[in-house]
Amino acid sequence: MTRPGPVVFAAFYLALVAPAAGQSGFGDAEAGAKVFRKCFSCHMVGPDAFNRVGPHLNGIFGRRAGSLEGFKRYSDGLKRMGADGLFWDFDALGAYIENPKAFASDTRMNFDGLDDPQERADVLAYLRQFSASPANIPEAAPTAMPREVELSEDILALQGDKDYGEYLSSECTTCHQLDGDDQGIPAIIGWPSEDFVVAMHAYKEKVRPHPVMQMMAGRLSNEEIAALAAYFEGLE
Amino acid sequence: MKLNRRHFMAASAGVAATTLAAPHVYAASHGGKPKVVVIGGGAGGATAARYIAKDADGAIDVTLVEPTRTYYTCFFSNLYIGGFRTIESLAHSYGTLASEYGINVIHDYAVGVDRDAKTVTLAGGDTLPYDRLILSPGIDFVDGSVPGWDVTKQNAMPHAYKAGSQTELLKAQIEAMPEGGLFAMVAPPNPYRCPPGPYERVSMVAHLLRDINPTAKILIIDPKEKFSKQGLFEEGWNNNYPGMVERIGPDFGGNNVSVNADEMTVDIDGSVEKVDVCNVIPAMKAGIICEAAGINDGNWAPVSPHTMQSRADENIYVLGDASAQGDMPKSGFSANSQAKVAAMSVRAALTDSKMFPAKYSNTCWSLIDTDNGVKVGASYEATDEKIASVESFISQPGEDAALRKQTYEESIGWYEGISADIFG
Numbered sequence: 001m002t003r004p005g006p007v008v009f010a011a012f013y014l015a016l017v018a019p020a021a022g023q024s025g026f027g028d029a030e031a032g033a034k035v036f037r038k039c040f041s042c043h044m045v046g047p048d049a050f051n052r053v054g055p056h057l058n059g060i061f062g063r064r065a066g067s068l069e070g071f072k073r074y075s076d077g078l079k080r081m082g083a084d085g086l087f088w089d090f091d092a093l094g095a096y097i098e099n100p101k102a103f104a105s106d107t108r109m110n111f112d113g114l115d116d117p118q119e120r121a122d123v124l125a126y127l128r129q130f131s132a133s134p135a136n137i138p139e140a141a142p143t144a145m146p147r148e149v150e151l152s153e154d155i156l157a158l159q160g161d162k163d164y165g166e167y168l169s170s171e172c173t174t175c176h177q178l179d180g181d182d183q184g185i186p187a188i189i190g191w192p193s194e195d196f197v198v199a200m201h202a203y204k205e206k207v208r209p210h211p212v213m214q215m216m217a218g219r220l221s222n223e224e225i226a227a228l229a230a231y232f233e234g235l236e
Numbered sequence: 237m238k239l240n241r242r243h244f245m246a247a248s249a250g251v252a253a254t255t256l257a258a259p260h261v262y263a264a265s266h267g268g269k270p271k272v273v274v275i276g277g278g279a280g281g282a283t284a285a286r287y288i289a290k291d292a293d294g295a296i297d298v299t300l301v302e303p304t305r306t307y308y309t310c311f312f313s314n315l316y317i318g319g320f321r322t323i324e325s326l327a328h329s330y331g332t333l334a335s336e337y338g339i340n341v342i343h344d345y346a347v348g349v350d351r352d353a354k355t356v357t358l359a360g361g362d363t364l365p366y367d368r369l370i371l372s373p374g375i376d377f378v379d380g381s382v383p384g385w386d387v388t389k390q391n392a393m394p395h396a397y398k399a400g401s402q403t404e405l406l407k408a409q410i411e412a413m414p415e416g417g418l419f420a421m422v423a424p425p426n427p428y429r430c431p432p433g434p435y436e437r438v439s440m441v442a443h444l445l446r447d448i449n450p451t452a453k454i455l456i457i458d459p460k461e462k463f464s465k466q467g468l469f470e471e472g473w474n475n476n477y478p479g480m481v482e483r484i485g486p487d488f489g490g491n492n493v494s495v496n497a498d499e500m501t502v503d504i505d506g507s508v509e510k511v512d513v514c515n516v517i518p519a520m521k522a523g524i525i526c527e528a529a530g531i532n533d534g535n536w537a538p539v540s541p542h543t544m545q546s547r548a549d550e551n552i553y554v555l556g557d558a559s560a561q562g563d564m565p566k567s568g569f570s571a572n573s574q575a576k577v578a579a580m581s582v583r584a585a586l587t588d589s590k591m592f593p594a595k596y597s598n599t600c601w602s603l604i605d606t607d608n609g610v611k612v613g614a615s616y617e618a619t620d621e622k623i624a625s626v627e628s629f630i631s632q633p634g635e636d637a638a639l640r641k642q643t644y645e646e647s648i649g650w651y652e653g654i655s656a657d658i659f660g
Contacts, residue, residue, distance in 0.1 A: 112638070167592055170287065170576040174569060174597075175646075175653040184649025211629035212599055215615050218627060219595075 027118075027125025035114070035123040041148050041199065042109075045130045052195045054109060061131035063088050072236070073180075073190055077106040093127075094120050110186040148202040155201070156194065158226035165231025168224055171216065178235065189235040196229035269297045270586035273356050273366040275346045275525055277302030277330060279309075280372030280555030280571030282658045287579035289337040295587050299340040299364060301356070304400075305329060307659075310430065311568045312651055313399035315603055317407045318440030319447075326399060332660035346373075349529035351549050368582045371537070371546075372555040372571065373523025374398070375429050378535065381519035382422055383494035384503075392497035393514040396437075397429060409513045410441055416451040417512035420502050422493055423458040424517045427536075429557045429566045431464035432612070434517055436602040439469065442477035443605055455511070456483040457504055459491035464565075465602060465612055471633045472604035522558035536560035541618035542594050543581035544574050553578045562622025563614070570598045572654055594618040601647035607637070609644030 036045070042054035049056035055071040065082035066074040081104060086092060096103045097120055099113040114120045172188065180187040188196070202208040203217035204225075220228070274285045277300055285300040292298075308326045315321040330341045342364075348357035349369065356364045377395065379386060385393060396406040410419060419441055423434045438454055445452045454477075463469075473481040484490040489505020495516060496502075502509045521527075521535035531537045531548040538547040538560045546552040555578055556571025564570040577594040584591040599613030614628035631643065 112642070164592075167580070167590075170657075171573070171595060171597060173653065173657050174572055175599075175650045177649075177653045177656055179656070181652060182649070183652060184645040184647070185653060212611070212613055215613065215627050215629060216597065219615055219617075 027121035027123070027128070029122070029125040029129055031119075032122035032124065032126025035119050036126055038111070038114075039123070041202070042195070045127060049130075051192070053191050053199075057127055058130045060088050060093070060127055061090075065092075073108055073187075075104065075106040075108050077104045090124055093124055097123070108180075108182055108187060110182070148198055149205050149207050151198065151201055155222050155226075156197065158197075158222060160193065160223070160226030160228065160230030162227070162230045162234060164224070165227035165229070168220075168228050169231055172228070172232075175212075188232050191229075191232055193226075193229035193233040196232055197225055200225045200228070269295065270367045271297045271299070271365060272368050272370065272582055272586070273364050274298065274300045274370040274372065275356065276372035276374060276523065276555075277304075277307055277341075278372060278374055278556065278571065279311075279568035279654070279658055280557075280575045281370060282307075282330070282333060283572045283575035284370050284372065284553075284555060284579045284582075285339050286333055286337055286658070286660055287576055288582055289333075289339050291579065291589070292583055292587060294338065296583065297340070298338070299342060300330070300333065301342045301344060301346050301358065301364070302330065303343060303345050305343055306400075308399035308403070309568065309651075309655070310397070310399045310433075311654075313396070313403045314433065314437045314440045316403055317396075317410070317437065318443045318603065320440075320603065320606075323400075323404055328655060328659045330659070336660055346525050347528065349525065349552075351529065351552070354551060366551075367586060368551055368553065369529075370553045370555060370578060370582070371523070371526055371529065371531075371558060372575070373525045373558050375520040375522070375557045375566075376524050378519040378521050381425075382516050384497065385422075385495050385516045385518060389495075389497040389516075392500070393495060393516045395517055396515060397433075397517050397520075406513070406515055407444075410444060411448065413445075413449055413452055413512045415449055416453075417449065418453050418455060418509070419445070419513045419515070420455045420457060420509070420511040421515045422495065422502070422517060423456055423460065423463070423490075425459045425491075425519050427566060428517070428520045430600070431565050431567075432469075432600055432602045435463055435465065435469045436604075437515070438481060439472060439477075439602070439604045442473065442480050445480065446477060452480070454481045455509070456481070457490050457493050457502065458483055458485050459493075461486060464600075465610060465630065467633050468610045468631055469602075469604065472608065472610075476605045476608070520557070522554075526554065526558050533560065541620070541623040544578040545581065553582065562616075562619075563625040564596060564598055564616055564623050565600065567598055567600050568654065569600065570596070572657060573597055596623055599650070601643065601650060603644060603647070604640075607641040607644050609640055609642075609647050610635075611643055611647070 042052055043057050044050060044052055045057040049058050051071045055068045065086040065088060066079035067082045097114050100107050100109045100111050175185050176188045180189050200217045203213040206214050272288055274281045285298050288296055289298045307328045312321055312326055316323050316326060333339045334341045345359035346356050347359050354366050394402045394406040396402040421434060438456060442454055484504060492505045494503045495514060500511055502511050502514060522532060522537050526532050526537040531546045531552060537554040537558055539545060539554050541562060544553045544555055546554050555574045557566040573596045580591060583589040596616040599611055601609055601611045603609050610631035612630040615626045616623045617626050
């Protein structure tokens with residue numbers, strides 16, 4: 001793995017920014033915005049972005065891996081790579097999103113990866129717009145990504161009962177480990193409750209594909225989902 | 237007498253001191269804290285003990301009786317045969333349940349239940365009083381179900397359906413097969429522990445033989461018309477182990493089989509076959525303590541779908557393989573799921589904790605070949621009559637390699653998850 005310093009970033013930025021977007025080998029930010037839909041159930045980017053299941057991606061280019069302040073769910077491996085000097089650049093991010101688990105075996109990013117180099121270049125071109133560097137930050141960028149599922153304000157406003165959530169969680173903990181271990185099955189502790197609610201409704205409405213989760217979520221009421229979200233949000 | 241939590245903690249310390257001083261005096265009377273005795277430290281019993289102890293927070297005295305100090309999970313034991321797991325990776329001990337949850341773990345056999353006196357007798361001679369008894373003994377074998385075989389023949393013809401030394405023995409026998417030899421499996425009739433288990437085992441034996449003895453053959457002698465995940469397994473055998481696996485169903489005499497362990501022969505509907513390894517998986521019944529407790533109807537112990545309480549005795553709960561509950565398969569996942577409902581019901585009966593409606597679920601993963609996992613699962617609800625399937629899913633034939641790999645990786649995650657959920 002290469003660990004380029006800032007000089008290499010600068011050289012790379014010139015290379016990326018100079019050619020016309022969409023040309024083969026270089027990313028098209030507009031196409032990348034569509035590719036980013038695969039990411040936005042966990043990551044936000046843009047002016048009002050905040051941390052969700054994954055860290056927000058403003059300023060990701062040039063950021064030290066595993067270092068965003070306020071984000072607590074980095075894997076040990078990513079934090080260590082950051083401490084060892086890994087800064088996110090086009091190559092490193094490209095390698096990471098091509099096959100996250102190959103790049104950082106203990107990563108909590110539960111994503112299979114993007115095989116297509118053009119898709120990777122596109123999404124990185126899109127993300128590049130939200131990283132500080134000379135004259136390339138849009139003043140008003142599209143940030144409000146649609147949710148995976150349309151949920152009424154009532155559902156989102158439900159305050160879950162943590163105790164009830166703890167009882168219900170026994171059905172989750174057959175597979176999802178409370179210590180945050182996530183080999184093969186994602187960790188679900190410490191998720192922002194809104195993300196948890198959106199994810200569960202996405203399974204319930206079969207927008208997300210996993211059959212076990214569709215079945216488990218399919219028979220949870222709105223209140224039960226809120227209760228589980230409240231319970232798991234409080235776990236570290 | 238109503239106690240708050242601080243009182244319970246103090247009482248608990250007192251009990252611990254007494255226990256240290258006189259380890260064989262488990263309790264003098266039924267006074268004091270309510271007592272739960274759990275028989276069987278597998279996916280059902282250990283989960284129930286852990287959840288009751290954890291959630292009751294000292295208010296209930298929990299005793300777990302399990303003969304073995306090291307428990308080998310039956311689930312994933314086929315993967316040991318296939319070379320994907322070590323036997324050590326299937327081993328679990330009871331240290332955490334004892335030290336972190338305050339469960340009194342006794343390594344002994346339960347041999348009798350006096351339902352009137354509400355006591356359990358152990359082989360070592362001790363008697364344990366209970367307010368609620370949870371029986372999760374797993375399976376035993378039905379005598380005479382495969383003529384010529386009984387447990388005294390299990391070294392010549394292993395069942396390997398209780399994991400541990402039997403599993404190791406079976407694998408050693410397969411590894412010692414002569415070149416081009418024959419592995420035979422006598423498959424069990426319904427209902428039995430782990431419906432896909434025999435067929436996952438065939439896949440894992442094939443995987444092992446393909447590496448070390450590729451001209452060897454596998455013969456399944458099966459009394460059942462059809463079996464769990466049949467399409468998926470048969471597709472896998474055809475694609476990955478072509479020509480290696482043959483199955484004789486009941487239409488060709490698979491339901492009329494006897495064995496001779498001295499001669500190492502199998503008689504299939506009158507035709508005698510010499511075999512090199514014979515894995516006899518006999519017909520099954522509830523672990524014999526259920527029979528001793530007099531709560532069986534036929535081979536299994538019927539339970540209330542709402543709570544897992546025995547239909548014969550509301551002070552007794554039956555979990556997992558031993559129970560007759562309806563639509564759930566006999567699996568570790570099912571037992572773990574049922575244990576949580578039972579734990580909630582026990583706590584509601586003995587303390588003032590809340591009772592919520594029962595929910596059950598199950599998923600069974602099977603491995604066909606390297607990175608080729610499949611799964612089947614369902615969710616269940618309690619009706620008055622039975623635990624009834626609500627919704628189900630199954631892996632599809634022809635799935636791409638990436639999905640099969642993901643399913644396998646998920647199964648590894650599940651093993652870690654459920655192990656932590658069972659043993660703490």
